[in-house]
Amino acid sequence: MTEKLVFNKGAIIHEPGSTMKYKTGDWRTFKPSIDNSKCIKCGKCWMNCPDAAIRKTKEGFFEIDYDFCKGCLICEKECPVKCITHAVEEK
């Protein structure tokens, strides 16, 4: 966080959702990826992500937001057709 810290009266935060400035994607050890050719668009990956790091695309597929994905791999575990796999994150 290189922004200069402003001390709001009463420590009240007026900017909802501002944690999105903090990219938790660099926490990852494992990087999941979705194979759309096998995906059945059930949405279970999107649903079960604790970080809301999977987005629905216009075509109805799902894409991982690597800015925030922490690599927990719940999506891989929950996918009913095993179309999500992972590899070690390259630094």
Place this chain on the structure above:
Amino acid sequence: MSVMGINEKEMFASGHRACAGCGEALALRHILKAAGEKTIVAQSTGCMEVVSTPYPQTAWNIPWVHCAFENAAAVASGVRAALNMKGDKETNVIAMGGDGASFDIGFGSLSGALERGHKFLYVCTDNEAYMNTGIQRSGATFPYANTTTSPAGKVIPGKQQPKKPLPFIVAAHGIEYVATANVANLIDLKNKVEKALAINGPSFLHVLVPCTPGWKIDASTTIRVAQKAIETWAAPVYEIEQGVLKLTQKPEQKPIEEYLMMQGRFKHVTPSIVEKIQDYVDKRKKFLLENDGKQLFDVLY
């Protein structure tokens, strides 16, 4: 077309500092989706409060207030009273606390708020220990679980007391709707949040949420472990609606060992302890099955 009818809006933003695979963050995300934007959350000190509001950042896209550890229900009471006086009957008020905040230190203020009949929903996200402070035993800790203050010791193997039956204690207050839910069944959770928020009075939701460092499980297995809790009857899923017990799921019971062996917090258990835990779970299951469909509590509100 939304996924299974779930609200697509994120009211709990990414970038929060919860552990990878955090069950509580997942539950919270969906509780808010079910509640919608016209919601004020009053939260207890705990993991969720800590990971979501590191000044100057906040993960909350809805109005949110945190005061202290044991008083989410009391703060929510003040919020609801103020909304009433402003003529606002639409905004949801949800008080949230972990198991430490709800079963233990906040027990009194929870009881008081229920007794006063405020229109609010109290959600207890239960990961069965004081996780934010580093995995200490609470009244909600599962029997024989290893925590730092109830360790799997040479003489005493983990927590020695049964789990405090908070949903029943809450139901005994005579409120109209109490339910248990599980992060493995997010559609059921959604339905229960909607039902609870429709009550014109207090309602209570207990949600089992695995904790990856606390339960010593792999981050990817959060949902699997939560699901196993349902299948083994370690965490039964039910409603108490108008005082009547209604089991949501009556799965074919799997042996408790299957649940225990998925978690490092039970790695110390011997066959004789497994037997004791199986007996404990069987007794709770028997009680629930015998009373399924029965009016267990008087409804006062």
Place this chain on the structure above:
Amino acid sequence: MVKNVVISGSEAIAEAVKLCKPKVLPMYPITPSTLVPERLADFVFDGELDAEMIHVESEHSAASALFGAYATGVRAFTASASNGIALMHEIIPIISSARFPAVMSVANRTISGPINIWNDHSDAMSERDQGWIQMYCESSQEAFDTIIMAYKIAEKEQVSLPVMVCIDGFALSHVYEPVQIEDQKKIDSFLPSYKPKTYLDPKKPTTVGPIGFPNSFFEFHEQEQIAMNEALAEIPKVHKEFDNEFGRKYGNGLIDLIKMKDAKYALLANGTSVGTARVTVEKLRSEGKKVGLIKLKTFRPFPAEEIRKACKNLKALGVIDRHVSLGSEGAMTLDIKSALANEKCKVEGFISGLGGRDIDTKRLKKAFEILEKGEKGIWLK
């Protein structure tokens, strides 16, 4: 319509609160504060005050519900004493750090133990570090007036700090005196409705009560200190406005000086013991002694400069402290010794009236004698 009645200090507070139109009233009973919630309950249940009363199950929850109500942007009020204030201890600084302009009446009663229901200042004094403005009242009229001024002071943008209005338990809370209850319209024009800039609102989501890491906590606290300094300027202003509007003054709102012009020795007191000290000073003056009295009305923020000015020509000042910081001295004595560290005036602390022990003219005369002899302050048992 102005009403002239004879009521207790507690009822005077309730009447004043009613005129300030709070919307939420979290209430828990404790002797000797209980008359305040009882009277307010009468008003609410009889439809004379449009507010929601929250019958909380503990004082900790009273302070918490007060926090929740202010967070949602409405004026609110609670009352407590003694161990009730002690139970609120955790929440009290959270209310001030959120900069909520709450008002609470404290019917000063000692903190246990042994358990004791009578008057001293240990309850409010134990909260003196917590960022609340603290004012002491000498009479039922002053209690009435101070509640109204408290809201005005608290709600000033540059102050935005909560206020404790203190009345001596039993000695004022249960004592009947004539009080002029002012007209609602005049109060409305002196104290307009509370319109906060920010509050919990789904249309404009805010986060209240985040974590303040080491890189911000210090600055938030500094902001409170700055606000306390602003209060030192605002309190006299509001008292002046009140005097102009309603014709009653209490010194300058921080302190009041009684026969101090040519005094060589003086006492400083707060609350009802000021009344006893007035009588003592009168008596000694009639005997030719050059004595005076400083009434301390505002304890936090501490009016160091005012007290320094008042003690400029004194030989010695005796502080009547209804509190002791065990292992050290009374809270007021410590603050005053610090303020007068580089002054010629000597300061002696007299621990008095603990646990409801009487403070009478005999004991106060003894204090003056000790000052004259140049001896050390004692426990005025």
